[in-house]
Amino acid sequence: MKALVDGKKCTVCGVCSDVCPFGAITVGETSVEISDECTLCGMCVDTCEFGAISLPEVGAGPAADLADYNGVWVFAEWRDGTVHKVSYELLGAGRQLADKRGVELAAVLLGHGLGEALSSELIAYGADVVYLVDHPQLARFTNEAYADVLVDLIHKKRPEILLAGATSIGRSFIPRVAASVRTGLTADCTELDISEEGLLLQTRPAFGGNVMATIVCPNSRPQMATVRPKVMRPVRQPEHPGRSEVIEVSDGIFQNRVEVLEVIPEQDQTAKLTEADIIVSGGRGLGKAENFVLLEELAQLVKGAVGASRGAVEEGWIAPSHQVGQTGRTVAPTLYMAVGLSGAIQHVVGMQGSKIIVAVNKDREAPVFDVASCGVVADLFEFIPAFIRKIKQERE
Amino acid sequence: MHIVVCIKQVPDTKNVRIDPDTHTLVRQGVESIINPFDLFAVEAALQIKDASSATITVITMGPPQAEEALREVLSRGVDAALLLSDRAFAGADTWATSVTLSAAIRKLGNVDLILCGKQAVDGDTAQVGPEVATLLDIPYATFVKKMEPLDAQHLKVTRQTDEGTEVWKLSTPALITVIKEVGEPRLPSLRHKMRAKKAAIPVWGIAELGLDANDVGLCGSFTQVVRVFSPPRRTDRVIIEGSLEEQVEQLYRYLKEAKVPGI
Known part of the structure; x- marks a missing residue:
């Protein structure tokens, strides 16, 4: 074809x-x-x-019962008993889609012993209804338990759209949901809209971020998409009315082929790259491991995280968990400071979604300046300490 | 133990770029490479083979030239290769790809472990691994950096999450998607290169897999691309030059005006 x-x-x-x-x-x-x-x-x-x-059309599929599906769903994630920020962001996006379609916006909360407060918060961020499933098997995340319960809810309630965060949880179990209900799934959407025909328009980067592609799922439901954290805007509306509904699932749903033996939180808080508002990232220009101290000092000062290019990780100057780029993490903070790194495309694809990119490099021709919103042509060993002093001075 | 590794041949994205004047994709010298994450999956399989006796079959779905990718992996020491190629497979989304791969794995039979890279760098979806596991009705774990057999029927894996690491126990057969921490891929050896050159690589299409043309490729896909366009470019770029004090002052003001939290 x-x-x-x-x-x-x-x-x-x-x-x-x-x-x-x-x-x-x-x-x-x-x-x-x-x-x-x-x-x-x-x-x-x-x-x-x-x-x-x-292009030739996608498979005709059983289009007959599409009209039976309605409503927009957001899979609500939580960590340590509180709602994960990405869920509020998705509710912000979901609210607009639901209003355009003239349907209800629901949040789906799976867990065990989660407080009432979580449901109220989800409602305050735009949910008309919260579907809550409370079961001991959902106390810890596993692909099968989470997916199979969500699939059960989809069969019962039939939403037309389902959104989930492109987190390590969403990216892991949502494909199982899509494959189980036999529908399409678009990963890492950066923009969502409704077409004139009422279809979900899912826009995402393609070819390593070099182009954007808009994707539809015309003949199967729900239309499913994951969205990266920090891409959509949360809107808190404390007066928003909503209800919560507890849904029972039968024990027979759980297959128990996977057991979680241990959950080990990252010791190094600065490594929480995907959640940081500010990331200070270093490359080979830093010259040696000791010089990462400079970036750590700046990151701590602005409550940010430290990132690194593959080059710096390969030199062994910093742990691989800090790596940003194609073989590392994809991040989209408010501010990304690229310090002493050249801006190889493999690095750029992992950070180009950042709202502001500041590049600090003494080489005026470094490719990183092409993607930077603000470029500082300077020796990092002079500039970073001076910039740290400036911030401290302004705070006094 | 029979291990299947799924690989994908992808365009080398470092050579793909947008022409700043015409806003179109420049394709000069775009070569095909093996998806880097899949090489980690191959390495993970070879490590298991080093430690015990295992047979490794590598499979890929792609055009006839994807055979090159299979020969390269054979030269690194895997035992057998299988190419899934048919005009009907073109335009497959992750679902249709998973339908094809899972049909092949089912036909191979007696598979204990399936290894994939965490995602392919051209699409970045990370969906095919979990979808194949779902279609085969076996458990899976994603973003795995370490694995070890516990006993004949169980596997212990350490996976990287956004918050740290988790240790899972899975019953086998299972599917695992791996990240780079599993180990640096070994290089091809001369001995395996010789073998790879001569190896017969079977090609399976819809007939061999017993699939209908409507179940695979674009016809069998749920999602469809309706528009492709250049990402909006930054038009507001500022370059700060001058004395150190001026630069520091300018950047500070720039970030302050942009209301960056923490500055």
Whole structure:
């Protein structure tokens, strides 16, 4: 199967051939040929200003009962007895989607012995209803228990949209939910909207963050998406009315093929990269392990976390848990300070979602300046200590 | 013990970039590589084989040229390779990919452990591993950095979470997705290179897998790309030069005006 070209609309301009990442498009004298190299990625479709290229449709599927599904659901995560911030962010996004569709917004809370306060908070952030399942088997996260209970709820209540955080929990068990109910799932969405036809428009980075792709799930329900933390905006509305509903599940749901033996929280608090508002990251420019102390001092001062490039981790200057980038963590803090790192694409894809990127590098030509919102051309060993002094001075 | 490792051939994203003037993807010299995380999965399998007796089969779904990726992995010491290739597989989303991979694993039979990289660097979804496990109805653990067999039917794994680490016990057969901490991938050896060159790699399509063309590829997918576009560019870039004091002052004011919490 390959992309389809409408010969009547095609002007043989060749733009599609230039953008095809797979070299699958050959421009002839009078027509355009698409070879078997085509992977149906869709790059050419959007670039064609004549609307001459289209992709074949996805499977027709059993479209009959789509109308039976309604409502927007948010999977509510918690840690240590309190709601995880990403759930509030998802409720902010979910509220808008639910209002556009004219349906209810629900939060689904799975756990054991969770207080009433959690439900009230979820309602205060926009949920019309909180579905609560309380069971000892849900006290600790496992893929099977969480997924199988959520699948049971989906079968019972039939939501049209389900959103979850792209956390280590969401990314782990949500694919099992999608595969169990036989529907599509889009990972790491950065933007969500409703189309004119009422479909969920799911936009996410593709090709290592080089392009954005908008994805739909036309023929199966629920339409499922995960969203990275810190991408959506939470809206607290204390007066928002809502109710909570306890749902019983039968013990037979639990398969018990997995047992959690131990949960070990990270000792080093600064390593909580994905949650930090500020990340100070260092690369090979730091020269040696001892120099990371500089970044740690700055990070502590602004209550941030320390990140690192692969280069710095490979040198053994800092633990791998601090690595940001393709083979490390993906982060999107309010402020990302890239210090003494060149900005290799493998690093950039892990941090380009940050709201503000400050680069400190003495090499004016370093690629990191291309992605920075603010570039400081300076010797880090002079600049960082001076910047630390400045912050301390201003606070006095 | 029979281990299956699932790998994917991906475009080397460091060579993919957007032309700043035309806003289009520049594809000059985009080569295919083995997804880096999958090489960690291969390494994890080889470590188990080093410690006990195991047979490793590596599988991939892709175009005919994905055979190169399989030969490279054979040259690192895995025992057998299998290519899943059919025009009908094109355009598969994670669901349709998982349907294809799980059908192949079921046909191989007698698999004790399936290893995958935590995600592929072209799509970054991290969905195929868990979906394959679900379709095979076996337990799984994601983002695993260490694993050891407990007894004949159980596996102990240490997984990385956002908050720290967790130790899980799983019954086998199971599927594990791994991160780089499992160990640096070993290099191909001369002996295995010779073997890899000559190895016969079977190719299975929908006929061999007993699948219908409507169940795989784009036809069998639930999700569809409707639009691809360049990410919005930063147009507000500030470059701070000058004396150290000026630079410090300017950056401080810049962050203050942007209301960065903590500054």
